[in-house]
Amino acid sequence: MVMRIVDLRSDTVTRPTDAMREAMASAEVDDDVLGYDPTARRLEEEMAKMMGKEAALFVPSGTMGNLICVMVHCDVRGSEVILGDTCHIHVYENGGISTIGGVHPKTIRNEEDGTMDLVAIEAAIRDPKGSTFYPSTRLICLENTHANSGGRCLSAEYTDRVGEIAKRHGLKLHVDGARIFNASIALDVPVHRLVKAADSVSVCLSKGLGAPIGSVIVGSQSFIEKAKTLRKTLGGGMRQIGVLCAAALVALQENLPKLQSDHKKTKLLAEGLNKMKGIRVNVAAMETNMIFMDMEDGSRLTAEKLRKSLTEHGILVIPENSSRIRMVIHHQITTSDVHYTLSCLQQAVQTIQEPCQN
């Protein structure tokens, strides 16, 4: 029996559309190491223009995009980067900025809305006079949207303020913009305005945009030239990458306009979940395409029990911890999938909480 699958694990799970596969098959390609791949060049020019930066570079993943950006900015031994304690670079990238980049992380608590307190940022900057003992601060990293706070958006004004702090202290600013397009749509602010203060941005093509692979980093011409060399050093120099970039160009065309509806489906799901006994969702905080669904104390509900029950109905989710499940909406989740998820979850909640009545 073919089971209905509703994959809410992440927005990284989308399958390439037929249009993407056709574009991949017919992509114009060349060797992007010996020269440049024409389709990659088209994507990079398009992304640089959209982000309001001089140049762009296709990279195999967001993790490599962030690593390259941090390493280009922090190219002096003993460098330190200020970043959030729950940001992706610090939590999910295997400590690559340290193990490979030799860069020291200085974490600051991420607030519930994904920001870091501006006073705390400035206070964390090392005093250059203390260089006998201290690493030297060279970079501040932000993440927009901020995944571990549930896809919360950082405003352009907040990013500008962090940029002013960076400039005042001769530092650079990197934005992990894996889901920057979600922030742009949710805030109704063009992406180039959101990242105006940033010296570099890493943008995922493989998340809400639905491309099968890859990210693009953007920055100044000289920054991207250094980034290209470092990409090769890290083993990311790729040959006929037009096959991949062609899919990303289709994704920009096809799926960028769908992000608004992803957010609408997220709200529909969040509001439905929040009505269930023993379940809590901070609906107002679900600003983009992610939901954190919390189980109330004493509700007999656990993330594992609900995950197991949902999986039996073909609904795939990832628990954040024993009493929280994350659900991520993407363009291959339909409104009917949202209603199906709500009805399966209602049934599971009922069964777990009132076993004797079933």
Ligand SMILES: Cc1ncc(COP(=O)(O)O)c(C=O)c1O
């Ligand atoms: C905020 C954020 N930054 C960076 C990444 C890394 O992207 P990738 O999985 O392509 O390495 C992810 C997740 O995938 C992410 O959620």
Ligand SMILES: C[C@@H](O)[C@H](N)C(=O)O
């Ligand atoms: C887990 C993390 O690496 C991924 N970016 C996600 O949000 O699914």
